[in-house]
Amino acid sequence: MEIYVGQTAETVRKFDKQAVLDFAKLTGDFNPVHFDEAYAANTIFKRPIVHGPLVLTLVTTLFANELPGSGSVYLSHDVQYILPVYYNDVITAKLEVIEINSKNHVFLKTICTNQDGNMVLTGVARLKKY
Secondary structure, three states: OOOOOOOEEEEEEEEOHHHHHHHHHHHOOOOHHHOOHHHHHOOOOOOOEOOHHHHHHHHHHHHHHOOOOOOEEEEEEEEEEOOOOEOOEEEEEEEEEEEEOOOOEEEEEEEEEOOOOOEEEEEEEEEEEO
């Protein structure tokens, strides 16, 4: 597949409590801010939140399957978490190719928004396409 500046890809997913629990089992991250309602009530979030890296998997899945796609290698990513993601939020992840250099590195703007259209995550990633 030919990759070009301006090319985009997107996907949508709802993050329920089971997805958060499955991620915690896989990673070992059982921070109470993700599960304990009483604990979370005393944080700035006021209720349990989804792990930021779990949300980021929407973006990395797009890297592997869509853009740049199969055979690409994830080299770096400057990620900023803007807003929390709560259980049952529906997140849309969007990628846009912003640069391709002579080393065949593909730079992508990454944005995730919630069901209200609010940005929850943003960044710029660098991948190598083989």
